[in-house]
Amino acid sequence: MEDIVHRLGDEEIKLLKTLSRRRRERRAKAIRPALSFGERVSDRVAGVVGSWRFVIIQSVVMVVWLALNIVAWTEHWDPYPFILLNLVLSFQAAYTAPIILMSQNRQSAIDRDAAEHDYDVNLKAELEIELLHQKLDLLREEEIGRLIQIIERLEARLSNSPKSASETKRK
Numbered sequence: 001m002e003d004i005v006h007r008l009g010d011e012e013i014k015l016l017k018t019l020s021r022r023r024r025e026r027r028a029k030a031i032r033p034a035l036s037f038g039e040r041v042s043d044r045v046a047g048v049v050g051s052w053r054f055v056i057i058q059s060v061v062m063v064v065w066l067a068l069n070i071v072a073w074t075e076h077w078d079p080y081p082f083i084l085l086n087l088v089l090s091f092q093a094a095y096t097a098p099i100i101l102m103s104q105n106r107q108s109a110i111d112r113d114a115a116e117h118d119y120d121v122n123l124k125a126e127l128e129i130e131l132l133h134q135k136l137d138l139l140r141e142e143e144i145g146r147l148i149q150i151i152e153r154l155e156a157r158l159s160n161s162p163k164s165a166s167e168t169k170r171k
Contacts, residue, residue: 012127019124026117039106046103049096 035043048054065085069078078084 012130016124016127019120019127022120038102042099042103042106045096045099049100 062085065078066082069076069082069085070080
């Protein structure tokens with residue numbers, strides 16, 4: 001085993017040590033800190049606004065709003081160009097868009113950490129596979145060496161053994 005470890009380059013050994021240290025650090029901070037109030041709110045808003053339930057409810061409210069303002073018998077609180085409806089929707093978009101972006105930014109940071117972890121795992125796996133290949137190569141070299149020794153012993157026996165009866169008859 002020592003022979004194989006020394007076959008790894010200095011950079012590869014340093015990389016293995018770095019990956020091991022990172023793994024220990026990740027385990028140490030595996031307990032995620034509690035989310036702040038703003039992070040919880042942004043995740044909740046993004047979850048609600050990005051759901052089919054919200055889209056359907058908002059569509060129903062808009063249809064009711066339009067219907068009541070078009071066919072109202074007494075008073076139209078938002079007549080045809082529907083300026084108030086436009087204002088309400090613009091207000092909603094102005095407040096939800098930054099909140100959703102905050103949630104997406106936080107999720108992107110989580111995804112980056114996960115991708116970095118995946119990269120480290122893949123890199124370590126690659127180094128371990130290389131180490132296994134080196135072990136197999138060493139085993140093959142040892143096996144070939146033993147086979148060569150056996151062949152040499154057999155050749156020595158054959159050269160030292162008396163000639164067979166068929167060889168003596170020919171001469």
